[in-house]
Amino acid sequence: MYLYDQLDQTLINERVEQFRDQTNRYLSGKLTEEQFRPLRLMNGLYIQTHAPMLRVNIPYGLLSSKQLHALAHIAQHYDKGYGHFTTRQNIQFNWPKLEQVPDILAELASVQMHAIQSSGNCIRNITCDPLAGVCADEIEDPRPYCEIIRQWATLHPEFSYLPRKFKFAVSGSPKDRAATQVHDIGLHIKKNDAGQIGFEVLVGGGLGRTPVIGQTIADFIAEEDILSYAEAILRTYNRFGRRDNKYKARIKILVRETGLDKFTQQVNSEWQAIREGSLKLSQDEIQRVKRFFAPLAYQTIDNDNALIQDLGNSGSFRQWFIQNTLTHKQTGYQVVFVSLKSPHRAPGDINSEQMSGLAELADQYSFGQIRTTHDQNLALTDVRRADLYPLWQQLSKLDLATANIGTITDMICCPGLDFCSLANASSIDIAQGITDRFTHSAIDTGKISLKMSGCMNGCGHHSIGEIGILGVDKKGEQWYQLTLGGSDSHQSKLGDRLGKAIAKDAVVDAIDDIVQVYKANRVDNENFANTLQRIGLQPFKDKVYDAD
Amino acid sequence: MTLIKDKQIIDDPWCYLSDGHALKASHTIIDPDFWHQNKRSLSGASSPLGLMIPGDQELAELANDLTYFSLIAIHIPTFVDGRAYSLAKLLRERYHYKGEVRAVGDVLPDQAHYLTRVGFDALEFTDHPSASLALKKLSELSVCYQPG
Ligand code: SF4
Numbered sequence: 001m002y003l004y005d006q007l008d009q010t011l012i013n014e015r016v017e018q019f020r021d022q023t024n025r026y027l028s029g030k031l032t033e034e035q036f037r038p039l040r041l042m043n044g045l046y047i048q049t050h051a052p053m054l055r056v057n058i059p060y061g062l063l064s065s066k067q068l069h070a071l072a073h074i075a076q077h078y079d080k081g082y083g084h085f086t087t088r089q090n091i092q093f094n095w096p097k098l099e100q101v102p103d104i105l106a107e108l109a110s111v112q113m114h115a116i117q118s119s120g121n122c123i124r125n126i127t128c129d130p131l132a133g134v135c136a137d138e139i140e141d142p143r144p145y146c147e148i149i150r151q152w153a154t155l156h157p158e159f160s161y162l163p164r165k166f167k168f169a170v171s172g173s174p175k176d177r178a179a180t181q182v183h184d185i186g187l188h189i190k191k192n193d194a195g196q197i198g199f200e201v202l203v204g205g206g207l208g209r210t211p212v213i214g215q216t217i218a219d220f221i222a223e224e225d226i227l228s229y230a231e232a233i234l235r236t237y238n239r240f241g242r243r244d245n246k247y248k249a250r251i252k253i254l255v256r257e258t259g260l261d262k263f264t265q266q267v268n269s270e271w272q273a274i275r276e277g278s279l280k281l282s283q284d285e286i287q288r289v290k291r292f293f294a295p296l297a298y299q300t301i302d303n304d305n306a307l308i309q310d311l312g313n314s315g316s317f318r319q320w321f322i323q324n325t326l327t328h329k330q331t332g333y334q335v336v337f338v339s340l341k342s343p344h345r346a347p348g349d350i351n352s353e354q355m356s357g358l359a360e361l362a363d364q365y366s367f368g369q370i371r372t373t374h375d376q377n378l379a380l381t382d383v384r385r386a387d388l389y390p391l392w393q394q395l396s397k398l399d400l401a402t403a404n405i406g407t408i409t410d411m412i413c414c415p416g417l418d419f420c421s422l423a424n425a426s427s428i429d430i431a432q433g434i435t436d437r438f439t440h441s442a443i444d445t446g447k448i449s450l451k452m453s454g455c456m457n458g459c460g461h462h463s464i465g466e467i468g469i470l471g472v473d474k475k476g477e478q479w480y481q482l483t484l485g486g487s488d489s490h491q492s493k494l495g496d497r498l499g500k501a502i503a504k505d506a507v508v509d510a511i512d513d514i515v516q517v518y519k520a521n522r523v524d525n526e527n528f529a530n531t532l533q534r535i536g537l538q539p540f541k542d543k544v545y546d547a548d
Numbered sequence: 549m550t551l552i553k554d555k556q557i558i559d560d561p562w563c564y565l566s567d568g569h570a571l572k573a574s575h576t577i578i579d580p581d582f583w584h585q586n587k588r589s590l591s592g593a594s595s596p597l598g599l600m601i602p603g604d605q606e607l608a609e610l611a612n613d614l615t616y617f618s619l620i621a622i623h624i625p626t627f628v629d630g631r632a633y634s635l636a637k638l639l640r641e642r643y644h645y646k647g648e649v650r651a652v653g654d655v656l657p658d659q660a661h662y663l664t665r666v667g668f669d670a671l672e673f674t675d676h677p678s679a680s681l682a683l684k685k686l687s688e689l690s691v692c693y694q695p696g
Contacts, residue, residue, distance in 0.1 A: 007691050007693075010690065010691050011689065011691050011692070011693070014688060014689045014690060014691070015689070017688070018685075018688045018689065021688075022658065035627070035656060038627075038628050039656075039658060121628070121630075151693040152693060152694060154693050155689070155692060155693070156693075156694060157633065157661070157662035157663075157665035157666050157692075157694065158630075158633045158634055158637055158662075158666050159630070159633075160630065160633075160662060161627075161628050161629065161630025161633065162630055163630075235634050235637075235638075238630055238631060238633070238634045239604075239631055239634050239635075243629060243631075273642060274641075277641075278695035279695065
C-alpha cells in the first residue's frame, strides 16, 4: 500500500497544528461558529445531536493493521469504545470531545491517516473497488490512480470552497463495484486499441434529494491527462455551479441546467488550455505510485486438501465459506468478507476489541492489510485457502463471522435519528427489527440489497437499494417510504416508489411481505431484481397495502 | 481596512470610486459598468486604474482591456464563495495578468494561504489583528501536493 514520504508526513503534521489553532481560536471565542463551521467540516468534524462526530478518511478503503490498531485505540481512549464504517469506506467516531480532536488527529497522523476533506464543500475521499488488485476481471488496479488523484485533491487551494461536496469513485473492472454512476465524477479504467490505459469519465451522478445516474462526458481520457481533465471539470463547476440554493448546488444540477453538450464544451475548452501544463503525469510518477501496489508475495499453492477437508467437517464453516468468501485471482487464495452486520450491533459498527483482534488476524493471515467496503463491511482480501478454517474460528470468537454477506440482513444503514441532527426518522432500530426477523431465513432468502437512510440526504443509499427505505417526517412522526428495484451494479438504477409511506411499527412487516411475494414468485434461483422485473410492482403493492 | 501586499502589511495607495472618491485621484478602483461607460476617456488616463470584478465575471469580456488596469480586485461576497479562487488562477495563468490581484470582501485569515497560492498578491482585511493573523497563517503549511 502507499507509504508516506517526507512531504506527505510534513503536510499532515502541519495540517494538525493548523487545525489545533483553529479549534483553540473557536474555543476562546476568536472564531465565530459560522466561521469555524466550514473550517472544521473541511477537517471531518460535524456537530451532531449528542456530540461532535469525526469522520476519518480511509483512502480508497485500504488500511494497514497498524492503522486499524490506532483506530481501536482512538475508539477506546477518546470515544465510547467503538467506531462506525460508512458507505464511502471511511470510519466515523460519534463521541469525541471537541477539545480532544486535535490530539486525535495527531495520533492519526502518526500512522499516516487524517480527516482532511472527509466532509465540507470540497473534494472528498476517493473511493474504489474493494476488490482492487485481487479480482480476476480487473483491467488495471485502480488504487494507484486513486492515490494520484488523492494527492492532487488534498488541500487543493482552488477547490476548497466549492458550491457543494464533490465525490470521486474509480473502478478498474468492467463490473463496477464502486458505484461510479452515483458519484460526481466516476472513472472507469479502460484500455484503448493501442493498449494505452485511460478512463471513461462519468459526471453528475449522485444520490441525495435528487438522485441522478452519471452520464459519460468523455469516452477515453489517457492516464497522463486525468488530473488536467479533473481540474477542468472542477474549475468549470467551481465557477458556474449554483451557490444560491444548497439543494441545487451539486454538479449534477449544473450539468442538468447547462445541458451535457454545453457543459462538455466548457470543460473541453478549459481542458485544452491546461492539458499540456504542469498537471500532465509523467510515466515516472505513475510508475512510482504503482510500485506501492505491486502484487503481494503470494505462495504457489497447488493443493486444496486442507480446505476440502474443513468444508466437509463443519456445516457452519461451509455456510460462511459460501456466503462470505470469494475466489481470488491467485490460485490457493480467497477473499474474505468480514461482516459488520451481526445481530448484536448496529450495521457498520465495530468495537475496539474487534478492531484490534481483526488487525492481529490480518497480520497473521492476510499480509497485514484490511479493506473497507461501501457496504459497510470489512475484508481480508488475501487469505490462503488452507487458513480459512482457523481464520473463521477466530472471526467467530470476535463476532465478525455472521454468514450474511449480500443477504437482506447485510443491509446498509445510516446513523439516522440516533446520531444525526438532519434525520427525519431512526434507522438503527428498524435495522434491528429486520435483523431479528430475518436472521434465520436470510441465506435461504438469497441475495437482496436493502439500503436505508434516515432522510432525503440519502447517506444510506436507499434509492439504489433493491429494497430502499427512506425515513420521512409526517407532522413530527417517523414514517418510512419504500422503494423497490434500485441497483448499484454496473447499470445503476433508481428504485421505484412502492406507494404511500408506512408507519414505523409496520415497516418490518412490510419488508416481510415483500420478501414473501418474492419467494412465492421466484422461479428456480431467480434473484430479487429479476423476479421484480418479471412480475412488476403490483403484486408487492397488493400484499403490502392490502395487509393494512 | 488593512492591506497585505506581497506578504507584508502596507498602507493602501488605492481608493474605491464607489466610496465617493473623485476619479482624478490617482489609484482609483472602478467597477465594470463605469469602465464600459467611460472607456474612451479613461483609457487615456495616465494615473493607475484598478477594476473590481464580481465572482461571476466572464473574463473573456475583459481580455482586451486588462492592459489598462494595474490592479484587478475580485469581490468575495461571503468567505465560503470559492469562485474568486478560479478567477484569480485564470487571470494569472490564462490571461497572463501581471498586475496586482486583490481579494476584497469577506476574507478569513485562514484563507490567506490558499488565496496567495492561486494568484492573489494582495488581501484586504477589516482590521489589523486579522491581517497580522493572516500573515502568520501564510507560513503554516510549508509543502503542498499541487504543482505551480
Ligand atoms: S441520510 Fe440523513 S439521517 Fe442519515 S446520516 Fe445522512 S443526513 Fe443523517
